[in-house]
Amino acid sequence: MFQDVSIVQQIGVAALAVATAVWAVGLVRVMRRDRFDTEGLHQAQAQTLRALPAQQGPPRAETVELTADERDAFAGLVRQFGDGRP
Template sequence: MFRDVSIVQQIGVAALAVATAVWAVGLVRVMRRERPGADVWRAPQALSVLPGQQGPPRVETVELTADERAAFAGLVRQYGDRRS
C-alpha cells in the first residue's frame, strides 16, 4: 500500500477504523433504543432508571418534650430579634 509505512502501522490504522465503526454502530443502537416512543419489543432492564415516587411524601414528625419546645422557642425569639 504505502512504501514508507510499516505493516504494523497499517494494521493499527485498520484496527482503529474497525473499532470506530463498531463504536458508531453501537452508539446508534443505544440511542435508538433509549429514545421516547421507541418500539417496546424488548424486555425492560432491571435498573435502567431510578423508580418514580409512588405518592406524596410521608409527613415525618417528632414529638418534642417541653424543654425542647422551650429551647426552640428561645432560638426563634433570639434569631427573630436580629431580623428586626
C-alpha cells in the first residue's frame, strides 16, 4: 500500500474500517427490527398499563410548623442564597 506507513498502522486502519462496517450493518438491522416490531410493543405497553393500580391523585401536602428561631434561620438562609436581596 503506502511505503511511509508501517504494516501495523495499515492493519489498524483496515480493522477500524471493518469494525465500522459491522457496526453500521448492525445498527441498520436493529433500527429496521425496531421499526417493524412497534405493533407488538404497543400491545405490550397497553397490557402493562392495565396491570398498574389505579391512580388516586397526587399525594397530599405535608406541612411542618416552624418555631420563631427556625423561621429566622430560614429567612437568613434565603437572604444569604439570594445575594442579600430581601
